Amino acid sequence: MKKVLILPGDGIGPEITTQAERVLDAVNQHFNLGISTQHGLVGGAAIDVTGVPLPGETLAAATESDAILLGAVGGPKWDNLEMALRPEKGLLGLRSGLELFANLRPAILYPQLADASSLKPEIVSGLDILIVRELTGGIYFGQPRGIRTLNDGERQGYNTYVYSESEIERIGRVAFEAAQKRGGKLCSIDKHNVLEVTVLWREVMDRLAPEYPDVQLSHMYVDNAAMQLVRAPKQFDVMVTGNMFGDILSDCAAMLTGSIGMLPSASLDANNKGMYEPVHGSAPDIAGQDLANPLATILSVSMMLRYSFGAVDAAAAIEQAVSSVLNQGVRTGDILSEGCEKTGTRGMGDAVVKEL
Amino acid sequence: MKKVLILPGDGIGPEITTQAERVLDAVNQHFNLGISTQHGLVGGAAIDVTGVPLPGETLAAATESDAILLGAVGGPKWDNLEMALRPEKGLLGLRSGLELFANLRPAILYPQLADASSLKPEIVSGLDILIVRELTGGIYFGQPRGIRTLNDGERQGYNTYVYSESEIERIGRVAFEAAQKRGGKLCSIDKHNVLEVTVLWREVMDRLAPEYPDVQLSHMYVDNAAMQLVRAPKQFDVMVTGNMFGDILSDCAAMLTGSIGMLPSASLDANNKGMYEPVHGSAPDIAGQDLANPLATILSVSMMLRYSFGAVDAAAAIEQAVSSVLNQGVRTGDILSEGCEKTGTRGMGDAVVKEL
Numbered sequence: 001m002k003k004v005l006i007l008p009g010d011g012i013g014p015e016i017t018t019q020a021e022r023v024l025d026a027v028n029q030h031f032n033l034g035i036s037t038q039h040g041l042v043g044g045a046a047i048d049v050t051g052v053p054l055p056g057e058t059l060a061a062a063t064e065s066d067a068i069l070l071g072a073v074g075g076p077k078w079d080n081l082e083m084a085l086r087p088e089k090g091l092l093g094l095r096s097g098l099e100l101f102a103n104l105r106p107a108i109l110y111p112q113l114a115d116a117s118s119l120k121p122e123i124v125s126g127l128d129i130l131i132v133r134e135l136t137g138g139i140y141f142g143q144p145r146g147i148r149t150l151n152d153g154e155r156q157g158y159n160t161y162v163y164s165e166s167e168i169e170r171i172g173r174v175a176f177e178a179a180q181k182r183g184g185k186l187c188s189i190d191k192h193n194v195l196e197v198t199v200l201w202r203e204v205m206d207r208l209a210p211e212y213p214d215v216q217l218s219h220m221y222v223d224n225a226a227m228q229l230v231r232a233p234k235q236f237d238v239m240v241t242g243n244m245f246g247d248i249l250s251d252c253a254a255m256l257t258g259s260i261g262m263l264p265s266a267s268l269d270a271n272n273k274g275m276y277e278p279v280h281g282s283a284p285d286i287a288g289q290d291l292a293n294p295l296a297t298i299l300s301v302s303m304m305l306r307y308s309f310g311a312v313d314a315a316a317a318i319e320q321a322v323s324s325v326l327n328q329g330v331r332t333g334d335i336l337s338e339g340c341e342k343t344g345t346r347g348m349g350d351a352v353v354k355e356l
Numbered sequence: 357m358k359k360v361l362i363l364p365g366d367g368i369g370p371e372i373t374t375q376a377e378r379v380l381d382a383v384n385q386h387f388n389l390g391i392s393t394q395h396g397l398v399g400g401a402a403i404d405v406t407g408v409p410l411p412g413e414t415l416a417a418a419t420e421s422d423a424i425l426l427g428a429v430g431g432p433k434w435d436n437l438e439m440a441l442r443p444e445k446g447l448l449g450l451r452s453g454l455e456l457f458a459n460l461r462p463a464i465l466y467p468q469l470a471d472a473s474s475l476k477p478e479i480v481s482g483l484d485i486l487i488v489r490e491l492t493g494g495i496y497f498g499q500p501r502g503i504r505t506l507n508d509g510e511r512q513g514y515n516t517y518v519y520s521e522s523e524i525e526r527i528g529r530v531a532f533e534a535a536q537k538r539g540g541k542l543c544s545i546d547k548h549n550v551l552e553v554t555v556l557w558r559e560v561m562d563r564l565a566p567e568y569p570d571v572q573l574s575h576m577y578v579d580n581a582a583m584q585l586v587r588a589p590k591q592f593d594v595m596v597t598g599n600m601f602g603d604i605l606s607d608c609a610a611m612l613t614g615s616i617g618m619l620p621s622a623s624l625d626a627n628n629k630g631m632y633e634p635v636h637g638s639a640p641d642i643a644g645q646d647l648a649n650p651l652a653t654i655l656s657v658s659m660m661l662r663y664s665f666g667a668v669d670a671a672a673a674i675e676q677a678v679s680s681v682l683n684q685g686v687r688t689g690d691i692l693s694e695g696c697e698k699t700g701t702r703g704m705g706d707a708v709v710k711e712l
């Protein structure tokens with residue numbers, strides 16, 4: 001029996017995970033996967049009930065599960081809480097508590113949705129990048145951190161950007177291996193000309209390279225990477241970077257496709273146990289209105305089946321179903337274009353389940 | 357007598373500053389500005405002669421000057437030096453030595469070059485954003501920093517992201533004042549949901565806002581800002597952010613225009629003394645071949661005249677001349693399009709000087 005914990009979270013989270021769970025149920029039956037599901041609270045939804053964004057019960061359930069499906073966390077309702085009690089700390093606590101250090105974020109342009117990009121078609125057609133982001137270290141978790149008062153009474157805010165060799169090595173290996181299975185090109189992103197922590201980063205990447213002779217490693221400064229993503233994104237295959245740069249660049253890359261409502265992500269530990277979630281956020285402005293696109297969450301289920309359960313057929317069936325639905329012209333509002341049929345969150349879930 | 361120090365630097369730096377100096381000489385005579393120029397060494401060029409990227413003589417000359425025109429620094433030749441001796445340290449030393457804390461980076465789409473953008477015309481036509489980047493603090497200069505060996509023998513790299521209230525306040529005021537003179541909108545970029553240093557950042561920006569009732573202040577997370585720049589950049593007027601985020605976002609914004617060879621920047625101290633430089637880098641691959649576009653450096657001269665010398669007419673004359681030259685269809689290779697006349701670095705300088 002494989003256990004999946006579903007954490008709907010906030011905003012559109014409950015709606016999109018509901019549809020994704022229907023899809024999971026359908027493939028579970030059809031492919032006889034032996035998956036059982038369970039639900040838990042995280043983020044603002046957990047704060048409202050228990051006072052904290054990551055209740056002990058949720059972390060315990062997550063630890064015992066084989067995989068986790070997360071909707072999204074956060075919203076204006078909880079924006080003025082102190083940092084330790086904010087919804088985001090639920091997400092960050094899961095990442096670090098489960099040591100999900102490898103965040104895989106594909107940025108793929110669906111040919112059916114090519115129009116949705118703000119970039120010219122020739123720049124993005126066929127785009128298929130994988131961003132590998134370190135997720136449990138760097139400035140997100142570095143100590144010391146805080147706001148202190150100096151001797152002259154002035155306050156100062158500070159955070160620490162820190163990586164050890166072993167942290168860099170393990171994310172580097174994930175990225176090299178991903179590049180081996182894809183186009184064989186890996187670009188490591190740093191700020192080697194300014195930040196010592198990324199001098200070590202580059203050194204470790206260079207040290208790993210000879211172990212992966214079939215991968216061509218290159219290095220790029222983060223500012224240049226942001227430019228190159230806009231200028232000529234198809235030059236990239238796999239990109240690997242730290243937590244903060246990865247946060248920025250993966251969102252930039254996702255937006256190149258014009259359909260962030262389509263993009264799933266995986267956050268894996270050393271044994272391919274993973275948390276799966278859409279790249280987009282909780283979109284509080286459209287929550288509860290049957291407007292959100294559930295496909296990123298549905299495709300997150302497909303990533304789960306592939307990475308955590310090795311259920312390649314079931315994963316492919318979901319991807320196939322999504323592709324058929326897009327071919328039929330069924331669209332939620334965020335990816336609507338002329339001549340297509342507009343549907344809601346539930347309608348999109350129906351369409352995918354029907355295809356399966 | 358106003359003193360301008362010219363620091364050509366590396367790569368294409370000497371070629372582009374030569375053309376910019378011709379333009380400066382021309383307006384100096386025509387508008388009787390009383391400017392005298394002097395030259396100095398910085399970056400790799402300084403390393404080759406003196407062994408250090410910022411010789412004491414250069415810093416002294418810069419301190420005595422009223423404004424500085426810089427080409428660009430860096431190149432593969434010096435890439436393997438230890439960090440303290442790299443060309444970039446020359447640039448960083450000038451910024452901090454002269455307290456040039458306010459970096460102004462306009463991202464403007466020239467109508468004549470609208471085709472050059474990788475974005476769809478309707479997304480970028482008329483684009484005019486000003487990014488205000490803090491330049492002498494944050495993680496670029498924060499202590500402690502380095503690479504240390506832990507007890508278990510493993511090495512760890514670390515940097516410190518730090519801002520005090522007064523540092524945030526002074527860059528905030530520059531940004532609010534810039535917004536007052538432009539469209540009245542200021543978007544402050546932070547990672548308030550994760551980094552304490554940016555919690556303080558947001559607090560100070562909010563505290564300043566009531567003093568500028570004619571400016572509408574908003575806040576955005578840096579990852580979302582990277583997405584929104586790609587999705588709908590015209591939503592922005594002025595953006596203000598710290599040193600590292602500003603490095604990334606300003607390069608991203610510059611690339612939206614498709615003509616980074618056109619974009620100047622200013623780095624100012626509290627008295628509008630400034631260093632002016634193109635946004636692009638030293639482009640070692642095309643150095644010395646009369647291929648580089650000198651317009652970003654020429655427009656940096658125009659920014660100098662405007663911000664440091666209040667010579668508004670002379671500044672406008674340069675901008676006017678550049679615009680005429682573009683209208684004539686004269687183009688360097690980086691901005692070439694069909695039906696235009698291709699010229700080199702020197703030819704472009706000739707064309708602008710002739711127009712003046």
Ligand SMILES: CC(C)[C@H](C(=O)O)[C@@H](O)C(=O)O
Binds near residue numbers: 088091092247550
């Ligand atoms: C919600 C936030 C803490 C999170 C992050 O910064 O990692 C999000 O932006 C993401 O990328 O998953």
Ligand SMILES: CC(C)[C@H](C(=O)O)[C@@H](O)C(=O)O
Binds near residue numbers: 223444447448603
């Ligand atoms: C050359 C480098 C140190 C510099 C920076 O990171 O500030 C450059 O990228 C810039 O933006 O001016």
